Each structure stands twice: as structure tokens, then as C-alpha cells.
Amino acid sequence: MTLNETEIRRTIEILKPDNALFEVRLIDGKWNASGYFTSTDTLIDELKHIRNRNNTNVYLTVNIVKPECYARNQRDKLIEYAAPTTSDADIAGFSYLFIDIDPKRAAGTSSSNEQLEAAKTKTNEIYMFLRGRGWNDPTTALSGNGVHLMYAIGLMNTPENVKLVQSCLLALNMLFSDDIVEVDLKTYNPARICKLYGTRAQKGANTEDRPHRMSRIVKQGTIRQNDKNLLESLASLLPQQEKPELYNNYNPRNFDLDDWIAKHGLKVTKSKWNGGTKYLFDECPFNPQHRGKDAAIVQTSDGKIAFHCFHNSCAMYKWRDLRLMFEPNAYDFKNVPRQQYPNYQNPNYQPVEIKERKGTDGVPVFYTTEEIRHIKAPPEEFLRTGVTIIDNKMRGLKKGFVTCITGLRGSGKSSITTQISIEAAEQGYRVALFSGELTAKHLYKWIILQAAGKHHIQQTQYDNYYQVKSSAEEVISKWLDGKIYVYNNDYGNDFSEIYKRLNKCVADHKVDLVILDNLMALNLSMLEQDKFARQSVFVEILEDFAKAANIHIMFVAHPRKAMGFLRLDDVSGSNDIVNRVDNALIVHRVNEDFKRLSKQMFKWKDDSPLYHCNNVIEICKDRASGNQDVFIPLYFDIPSKRLKNSEYEYRIYGWEEEYAGAGFRDDDF
Numbered sequence: 001m002t003l004n005e006t007e008i009r010r011t012i013e014i015l016k017p018d019n020a021l022f023e024v025r026l027i028d029g030k031w032n033a034s035g036y037f038t039s040t041d042t043l044i045d046e047l048k049h050i051r052n053r054n055n056t057n058v059y060l061t062v063n064i065v066k067p068e069c070y071a072r073n074q075r076d077k078l079i080e081y082a083a084p085t086t087s088d089a090d091i092a093g094f095s096y097l098f099i100d101i102d103p104k105r106a107a108g109t110s111s112s113n114e115q116l117e118a119a120k121t122k123t124n125e126i127y128m129f130l131r132g133r134g135w136n137d138p139t140t141a142l143s144g145n146g147v148h149l150m151y152a153i154g155l156m157n158t159p160e161n162v163k164l165v166q167s168c169l170l171a172l173n174m175l176f177s178d179d180i181v182e183v184d185l186k187t188y189n190p191a192r193i194c195k196l197y198g199t200r201a202q203k204g205a206n207t208e209d210r211p212h213r214m215s216r217i218v219k220q221g222t223i224r225q226n227d228k229n230l231l232e233s234l235a236s237l238l239p240q241q242e243k244p245e246l247y248n249n250y251n252p253r254n255f256d257l258d259d260w261i262a263k264h265g266l267k268v269t270k271s272k273w274n275g276g277t278k279y280l281f282d283e284c285p286f287n288p289q290h291r292g293k294d295a296a297i298v299q300t301s302d303g304k305i306a307f308h309c310f311h312n313s314c315a316m317y318k319w320r321d322l323r324l325m326f327e328p329n330a331y332d333f334k335n336v337p338r339q340q341y342p343n344y345q346n347p348n349y350q351p352v353e354i355k356e357r358k359g360t361d362g363v364p365v366f367y368t369t370e371e372i373r374h375i376k377a378p379p380e381e382f383l384r385t386g387v388t389i390i391d392n393k394m395r396g397l398k399k400g401f402v403t404c405i406t407g408l409r410g411s412g413k414s415s416i417t418t419q420i421s422i423e424a425a426e427q428g429y430r431v432a433l434f435s436g437e438l439t440a441k442h443l444y445k446w447i448i449l450q451a452a453g454k455h456h457i458q459q460t461q462y463d464n465y466y467q468v469k470s471s472a473e474e475v476i477s478k479w480l481d482g483k484i485y486v487y488n489n490d491y492g493n494d495f496s497e498i499y500k501r502l503n504k505c506v507a508d509h510k511v512d513l514v515i516l517d518n519l520m521a522l523n524l525s526m527l528e529q530d531k532f533a534r535q536s537v538f539v540e541i542l543e544d545f546a547k548a549a550n551i552h553i554m555f556v557a558h559p560r561k562a563m564g565f566l567r568l569d570d571v572s573g574s575n576d577i578v579n580r581v582d583n584a585l586i587v588h589r590v591n592e593d594f595k596r597l598s599k600q601m602f603k604w605k606d607d608s609p610l611y612h613c614n615n616v617i618e619i620c621k622d623r624a625s626g627n628q629d630v631f632i633p634l635y636f637d638i639p640s641k642r643l644k645n646s647e648y649e650y651r652i653y654g655w656e657e658e659y660a661g662a663g664f665r666d667d668d669f
Contacts, residue, residue, distance in 0.1 A: 001052050005044055007198030007216050011060070012040045014139055014220050015095075015150070021065045023086045025193055026078065028056040034085045035078040036070050046078045047199075055202040059193035062150070063157075064092040088162075091190035094155040097168060097231065098192055099126065099138075100184035101176075102146035109204040110212060111145040115180070122181040123147040126172060129310065131455070134648030135230055139221035141194075144201020144213040146181075148194060154225040157190045164228075167235035174238065174273060174298055175308060185274075230648050239276075239304035239319075257299050264326045269293070276300040284309045285325060286317055297322070316388040316645075378550050383513055386423035387416075387617060388645045389632040394583070394622050399512065400547045401623070402539065403554040404578055406571050407587035412615045412636065413556050415450075416587060416643055417515050418443070420554070422451050425483035426653050429512040432505045434487040434498060436521020443486055446641060451476045451653055453640050466639045479655035485509060495522045499541065506549050514545075518556035519577075539580045565597035568620050584621035590614055609633055615643055 016022045019038045024047075026033040033050060037043045047058070069090050074082045101123050103115030111119070126149065127138070141148040155161040166188035173183040186192075195201060195215045206212040261268055261279060268279040279297040284290035286309065295309035297319065307319040323330050364371060382396035390396070397403060397420075407413045414435070421431040435443050448468050449457060456472040459465070468476070485505055491497070505511055516522065519535070527541075528534035546553045557577060559570040566586055568578045578584050588594050595611055598604055610616055613633035620628060634643040642651065 001047060001050070001056060001058075002200045002214070003044070003047055004198040004214060004216070007214075008044060008047075008196065009040050009198075011197040011217055012043070014217060015060070015062075021067060021070050023061045023065060023069070023193075024078070024196060025059045025061075025085060026050070026056050027059065028053045031056075031080070033078045033080045034082040035074045035076070036065070036072060037076060038070070039076070042076050046076075050078045051080075055204075057202055058196040058199040060196040061086050061091075062098050062187075062192045062194050063095045063190050066090050066092050086191045086193075088157070088190045091157045093157050094153050094161065094165060094190065096139075096150040097153050097165060097226070098187045098194060099149040099151070099169065099172060100143070100146060100187050100194075101126065101149070101181060102143075102184055103181050104179070110201065110206075110210040112210055116145065116213075118180045119146045122176060122178075123149065126176055126183070128652060129175070130234075132315075132650055132652040133230065133233065134646070134650040135226050136222040136224050137219070137455075140218040141197050142213070142216055142218055143195045144215045145203065147218075150194075150221065152221060152223065152225045153228070153231065155228065155231075162188065162190065164231050164235055167238055168231050170274070171234050171237045174278070174306075175310075177273075179271075227648060233646070233648065237306060237308060239298055239300050239306035241302070241304045255303065255305070257297065257305060260323075261297075268297070273298060274300070284311070284314055285322060286314045287311065290314060316392060321392070381550075383420075383424050383429055383552055384427060385420050386645075386651065387632060387634070387643075389630065390585075390617065390619065393619065393627045393630060394625055397513070397552040397554065398582070398624055399550050399552050401552055401582035402542045402546050402580075403552070403583035403585065404557050404571070404581040405554060405585045405587065406557050406559050406566075406568070408559065408562075408566060408589065411587040411589040412634075412643060413587050414438075414446075414517055415636075415641055416617065417517055417554060417556065418447050419450050419643060421484055421513070421515060422447065422480075422653065424513050425480055430483050430485070430509055431513045431515065432485045432487070432502060432509075432511045434502075434514075434516045434522075436489070436493055436518060440486045440488055447480070447484065448473055448476050450641050451480065451655065453642065453650060453652075453656070454637060455650075456656075457639055459639070464638055476655050479653075482509075485511065493521055493523045494526065495524050495538065496526050498522070499545070503545070503549075506551060512551055514551055514553045516553070516555040518558060520558050535577055536580065539577055543580065565594075565601045578621070581621070582623040583619075586618040586620055588616040588618065590616060613647075 012022075021036060021038050023034060023036050024043060031053060035043070035046055037046075065086055069086060072082075072084070073079060101119050103111045103119050105111055105115060123140070127140075130151070131137070135151060138152075139150040141150070155165070166185075169183060169185055169188050173185055177183050187194075197215045197217050200212050200214050202212045204210065257277075257279075266279075266285065267282045269282070271278045271280065277299050279299075280293040281295040281297075282291065282293070284295035286295075290309055290311045294311060295314070296307070298306045298308075305319045307317060307322045309315065309317060320331070367375075378400070381399045382394075383399070384391045384396040405413055405417065414437075418433075421433060424431050433443065438446070445467075449466065452468040452472055456469050457466045458469055460467055487498070487501070491501070502514060506514070519538070522538075524534045524538050527537045542553045542555065545551070557571050559566055562570040566588065568584055568586070571578050590611060590613055594616070598610070604610070610631055610633050614636035615634040617632045617634060619630040619632070622628065634645065635647045635649075636643055644651070
């Protein structure tokens, strides 16, 4: 038997630390042997002395074996045809979500080199996908014929948790399995065994085309366990059965998906999946740039339907969103009364007089509907913010519009604006940033930190102070180069001069998004004598600029000292600011004041999900879609300064997909 003692020791040290009990099983056709061990030395000694056979494969229990199993006959020794061996009932809990990525091939054969390479490629896809959903790094191993990913978890062996692990594997199989490589669906059972790394995988004949290979651990994963919520989120991607309702004639299983796809002219490729059907799109319906069969509809044999796109910018879309895209009234029967909130518009608002704009001779003062229909306007275009609910409800930031964002000090206003800048760069847009409070170098560090994410930063000697690893910083900076332009504050804060330079920057660099942080840092004295009037003129200038250049402009405005829960009326300066802008957002920090004041105003209960996050963004005004009083929970990650849609979200930007350290390189294997 070929053994790599060093690799076996490393395997036990990583997978079974602190003298944990494990079973090793040898299998060769109808012959088998079993032993229970806590000592690597004892195991290796037994492996050296057991009767050698031609095609023996050696396996190890993956999960936590109950201590009483150590009292079986095969304690500290390998016994041929030993019984009993570890059963599901002998497992106390799950140590790992064990993902086996295996090439499809004839039974009893080893994989070819080409098949193994396909498994490695698929492994990288799964690894990056789960990393993007907030999973910690797994222990990765080469099994000899495929690749194993072992994600640390800590779940008791209960029927509920067995079902959860099974659903996670089923979801990964649905998303990633194809005609060449598949995610094994059988590795969910608690007593599952895997290759003892450091031994040879020996299936079938050892040929040049399909050789027997040594197994080994490629990379050790993080010790920190992945939270159960991550497994539940992954399992939720599986197709769900709609409830019997009026809109589906109380029989959702009768929905004819093939007919629906044909009716709307969607280009898909059908394939079978687990008794159901997978419909792979040539291009994602939500973003035609997402090609390569990255988007799909899946329907199970019992009629459940799911939609998924692998790209982060489309990850929030579900089957319901896709159906509403083509059938806006599909679910309109549900006329559920919306909860009413106070309207905070100023009833005494008087608009500042707008001077008549000079037009071309012959342009009517009042249009007819047909004249309006023939007015040429640029197509609607939206920049996604990365805040899922904003992007779903508002479709993002519309070009030609102006957004005002406000919030108390320390609420996260600057964090969200820089993060939106990175999101825009990810989508291929260009951004011009003015920060009146931060130097260019300080702002650069903040942006690089947010773009890096928790996997590429390291803590310094100071509390809550982190820096980007030097190996990643250069890659990020080059990825953002030519996408984000930061104003040099040495040129002053005179708005009339800044406005001229912004115009030039937009024209020269084809900028799509302008961010001004903040209004109080700009010198507007040249616009009007009256403070409030000059702020109205300021917004008017931005409106004209946004429309003429077909860009989106976002500016930060500080509020006055609010006596109660922060509202738009509290924005510093004239109410004309918030009444004139197209969108208005408030960023709240979830602290004791937020909880106390929101309970007084909205009568929210203690179990409100908004009290369990770190920050809240409120949509106060949305001219395009009419959204108002929408409160969005966000979670602040201290190391990376990111505001996340969920506690476990991990956004992967384009630089990381190209970064050599983000996935597994060929020389790893």
C-alpha cells in the first residue's frame, strides 16, 4: 500500500484535531477492514502492517464519532470484515459540509486528466460562489479523481440538520452540475466517509489515460465555523412551491413553464436535472451582458420553480421577479392595504421661482400628447447601488436624476456613497467624487478597503483599524484606475470652479455618476445672497447638469439638530432642496436613540428586524416609482467598512475574480 506519512499526519491534524476519535476504513472489492483511532502514529503503524491488496482505497469518517464507538473490537487496530462500523446513529454532529466535485465517468474507473481539470475548474466556480455568499474558506483536497471542499460547520445530528445539509448539496448540484462534472448528492449522511488524504486513489486499472493518483490536502481552510444561516440561505435557492392562490387557480403545479417561456420568446437550452428540468438562458433576462449560461430557470418534477443568475448584480432576483418582468400583473390580485406612515412633505412649501429657459423658436409652451410622444429622450438607464431593496424598488440610480442623501453624524453616509462608487465601477461606469472632509489619500484608503473585503485585509496594532494586504492593494488600484476620479481639494471648494471642472471631467472621462460629499463643504456664496435661495439654485444647477450630461448626481446634505426621529424636514437649509431632488434617502444608525424614537413614531415592536442590524437606509422619495417610507436593514462590517444586505454577504468584485489569490491556481493541485 502506497502511503505518504507526512500527508496523512497533516490530514489528521487538520480534520481531526485534539485527538478526536475517527474511523478508518479500507475497501477493496468484497474485502474490507476497519479501525477506530485517536492517534496518528497508531494508525500509520496499522496501515503499514495490514495485508496489502491490489486496489485498496482508504477512507476516513468526516464527522464527529461518538466516544463509545472507541470501545468496539477494532479499537486502535485494523480488523478485516469488522462489524459494526460507524452508522449515522453513531455520529454526534456534523463537522463539515462535505462537497465532492467528481467527473462523470464509467463506474469502477479513474478519471482522465481532462476530467480532473474540469473538476478543478468547477471547484473554483463553487468556491467563488460560496465565498460571495459569505462562507469562510474551506479545506480543499484532491481526492485522486476529483476535488473535495470541506466547509467547517457545527451542527448536531438531527433529522432537521440532515435535511438541511442534503438541501445544500442539492442546491449546489442544481447550480453547478453539468454533463462533465457533478456535485455528489450522497455526501449528506452523517456517517459519510471520505478519502484518507495521503493514500492512493485506486479505481479500476492504472493506465496512462486514467492513472491512479495520490490524494492530498491542497489548502487548509479557516477553523471558524460557518453559521447555520449560511446553510439555510443556500438551501433556500432550491425551487419553492407557490401557495395555492387565486392567481394560480389554487393549483400552482399546473403552471406550464414551457408555454410561458415560448410565449415570451425566451432563448433557453433545456436539460434534465434530478427528475426535473433546467432551462439555461443564452443571456440573463435582467442583464444581457451575463452570457455563458450563467442564468437559469429550474423546475422540479412536482412543479416547483426557481430562477438564479450567478452574477452578484443579479443574485437578488428570484422566479417571482422574472415572472413580473414579463407579466407585471401576474400577482396583482393581492390588493393588500399598505401600512400607512405619516407624510413628511412640508405643507407650507413654496417653490423658488425658476427662470424661463430659452428654447428654440417654434417650441410650444404647452405640449399635446402626440408632441410629447415624439420628443426624443435618452433611454432610461439605471446604475445599481448594490443595496438589494433599493435596486429592486427604485431600479437603482436613474441617469438624469439627482439624489439627496442625509443622516446624522456617523450614520454611514460617506460609507454608502463610496461603496456605491465601487458598485458603479463594477458595472463598467465611471465616477467623479468630491469629498470636502477627506483628503484624496484618505478617501483612497477607504475605497480600497471597501473594495478589498474581509479576505484581503489585516488588522493593525490599533483597535478597529485595518489595512489592505499589499499584494491586493495594487491589483485593486489598477482595477479601479480610470473608473473613479477623486477631486483634489488643493483646488479649493468654490462651487462655480468645481462645477466647471466637473463638466470637463464628465466630458473627458465619460463619467456617469457624480458624488458631492457634502453640501456644507461647498462654498455656494457666489450663487445667491440668501443662504436658502443659493441652495435652491445649487440643486437647480445639478438638475440641469444631470439631464444635459445624462448622468446621475448624488449629494450629501447634513440635517439640522433633530428633536425627534430624523425626517427630511430636518435637512439643513431650505426645504426646497429635498422637494426639488428626484430621490431622497436617509441613512440611520441603529442605536438606542433610533430604537426609542422609531418606537414613538411608528409603534414598531421590539422584535422588528430593523433593530437587529447596524444601519438602516430609508427611501423617502423616489420620483420615478413613487416609493416612500421604505426602511432597508443593512449590516456594517467593521474590518472592510462595507454595508451589507445580510450579515453573511460577501461581495466579490471584478478585481478579485482576476486576482491570483482569490481561487485555486493550477500549481495548488
